[in-house]
Amino acid sequence: MRIRVSDIQEDGLMVDHVTAVGSFSDPAWRLDAVSLRVLREHVDVLVSGEVLATVPQLCGRCLEPFPADVRAAVDVRLIPRPATADNVELAPDDLDVDFYQNDELDLGALVEAETTLALPMKPLCRDDCRGLCPVCGGNRNVVACACSERAPDPRLTVLKDLATRLSH
Numbered sequence: 001m002r003i004r005v006s007d008i009q010e011d012g013l014m015v016d017h018v019t020a021v022g023s024f025s026d027p028a029w030r031l032d033a034v035s036l037r038v039l040r041e042h043v044d045v046l047v048s049g050e051v052l053a054t055v056p057q058l059c060g061r062c063l064e065p066f067p068a069d070v071r072a073a074v075d076v077r078l079i080p081r082p083a084t085a086d087n088v089e090l091a092p093d094d095l096d097v098d099f100y101q102n103d104e105l106d107l108g109a110l111v112e113a114e115t116t117l118a119l120p121m122k123p124l125c126r127d128d129c130r131g132l133c134p135v136c137g138g139n140r141n142v143v144a145c146a147c148s149e150r151a152p153d154p155r156l157t158v159l160k161d162l163a164t165r166l167s168h
Contacts, residue, residue: 054069
């Protein structure tokens with residue numbers, strides 16, 4: 001959804017329909033709900049609200065695919081992109097600032113960016129995921145393997161001896 005900044009009324013604009021925002025660039029991602037308020041302060045635009053989406057992920061422990069529910073809180077100030085420079089240096093307080101140009105802002109791109117930023121760094125299919133066996137590589141959530149513990153790397157015995165000597 002593209003919004004002309006000059007068309008935003010004084011009381012702002014509410015976007016609460018998924019179809020109004022559009023779809024993600026990745027067709028596997030699904031936008032479930034959106035509730036955004038778009039306000040204009042002179043040339044700046046404030047966008048706040050919440051986005052709910054379902055994004056396919058791979059578990060960081062067992063490597064199985066699963067649909068992750070993502071809740072992204074949106075609180076962004078958009079300012080006009082300076083016409084004189086390609087690169088703009090932002091201060092530490094400007095981390096919630098983005099740019100729009102030609103009196104137009106792309107709400108779909110903003111929603112996709114905020115959803116991406118809300119993805120977990122290490123996604124887990126569930127909190128009690130047991131992961132993969134370090135010996136046979138089997139998924140411990142599916143099969144209880146009978147592998148014995150792997151022997152420690154013999155190259156690390158020097159460090160074990162050092163730790164023993166330092167503890168005395």
